[in-house]
Amino acid sequence: MFRQALLLLTxxxxxxxxxxxxxxxxxxxxxxxxxxxxxRADDPAWRAAPEIKIHDQVADTDIRLKxxxxxxxxxxxxxxxxxxxxxxxxxxxxxxxxxxxxxxxxREDSFVFKWNLEDHPVDLSNFSDDNYRADVWYWKANRTNxxxxxxxxxxxxxxxxxxxxKAITSKSGTQKFLQRLGxxxxxxxxxxxxxxxxxxxxxxxxxxxxxxxxxxxxxxxIWADGTWTIEFARKLQTGHADDVxxxxxxxxLFGVSIYGLYGKPVDKSKPHLYGQGRISEPLTLVFx
Numbered sequence: 001m002f003r004q005a006l007l008l009l010t011x012x013x014x015x016x017x018x019x020x021x022x023x024x025x026x027x028x029x030x031x032x033x034x035x036x037x038x039x040r041a042d043d044p045a046w047r048a049a050p051e052i053k054i055h056d057q058v059a060d061t062d063i064r065l066k067x068x069x070x071x072x073x074x075x076x077x078x079x080x081x082x083x084x085x086x087x088x089x090x091x092x093x094x095x096x097x098x099x100x101x102x103x104x105x106x107r108e109d110s111f112v113f114k115w116n117l118e119d120h121p122v123d124l125s126n127f128s129d130d131n132y133r134a135d136v137w138y139w140k141a142n143r144t145n146x147x148x149x150x151x152x153x154x155x156x157x158x159x160x161x162x163x164x165x166k167a168i169t170s171k172s173g174t175q176k177f178l179q180r181l182g183x184x185x186x187x188x189x190x191x192x193x194x195x196x197x198x199x200x201x202x203x204x205x206x207x208x209x210x211x212x213x214x215x216x217x218x219x220x221x222i223w224a225d226g227t228w229t230i231e232f233a234r235k236l237q238t239g240h241a242d243d244v245x246x247x248x249x250x251x252x253l254f255g256v257s258i259y260g261l262y263g264k265p266v267d268k269s270k271p272h273l274y275g276q277g278r279i280s281e282p283l284t285l286v287f288x
Contacts, residue, residue: 023282025052025285027050028068028287030070030287031068033070035231035233036231037218037220039221039222040222045075046077051064052064054283056258057280058257058259058273058278058280059080059257059259063078063079064077065078072236073233073235075232076113078230078232080111080227080258082226085109085141086141087142088104088107088201089107089108089140089141090204091203092192092194092202092203094199094200099197101202107274108141109223110141111139111221112138112256112257113137113232114137114257114261115136115244115254116254117132117134118133122253125279128170128171131157132157133155136180137217137232138151139221139232140260142203145221146188147207147208148218149210149217149219151217152215152242153180153182154242157176157178158177159175162179165178166263178263180261183213183214183216184213184214185210185211186212187214188207189205189208190206192206218234219231251285253283253284254284254285255282256283257280259275260277264276
């Protein structure tokens with residue numbers, strides 16, 4: 001019996017060790033000249049940075065990721081394959097029978113960084129058994145890309161019900177509540193209400209300059225030849241309580257996803273999986 005217990009313990013420790021080793025490391029390399037955040041990735045800075053590859057399990061697509069720092073800024077380069085760009089999001093579509101606008105089915109392409117704000121490791125899944133706070137950067141092809149930003153938000157996952165929280169069931173079957181909250185400040189969009197015909201398809205969102213903590217993350221993406229290339233930039237230290245604060249001596253747990261992290265069940269019958277994203281694997285950011 002002692003031997004069986006010992007084997008069980010050894011197996012458990014090995015499994016934990018393998019799980020820890022499975023997390024890939026992204027190394028942010030210090031460069032003298034910062035990349036321009038324009039979605040082109042032709043800056044010399046990116047040639048100095050090692051690239052890692054993550055497989056997004058929901059999108060079934062590989063993500064290539066690099067990072068550099070320059071001065072008080074950190075930058076990320078993201079690339080992933082996409083057959084065609086989706087740059088409309090819930091547009092107003094004219095219904096000639098009703099003589100009114102209805103919301104269209106189109107959904108924008110997106111990309112998400114999700115950063116652990118706890119002082120200990122957690123599972124950053126929306127369906128985690130851990131309670132946590134997370135800093136979330138949403139790049140959106142329709143609603144943020146034209147302004148040159150990502151939407152800076154944060155998640156709170158808890159067993160306690162909260163205003164505007166989505167009820168979810170955790171991996172172990174526990175009732176949890178997920179809040180998806182905007183950081184302080186103004187977002188990149190303002191909704192448009194159309195009362196008369198202005199064209200068959202019209203944008204629902206008016207693009208504007210964000211401010212406050214909501215404007216911490218600059219981002220620009222370009223789609224070309226079947227690939228999205230997106231560059232992100234943020235200060236290492238923002239001074240905002242709803243953001244992860246980077247210190248070059250630290251290590252930072254995060255995850256990425258091609259689709260928005262809304263806590264929706266995956267439905268492969270949907271033509272576009274917007275909002276059904278998952279954190280496919282834990283990643284660690286370190287500095288060099």
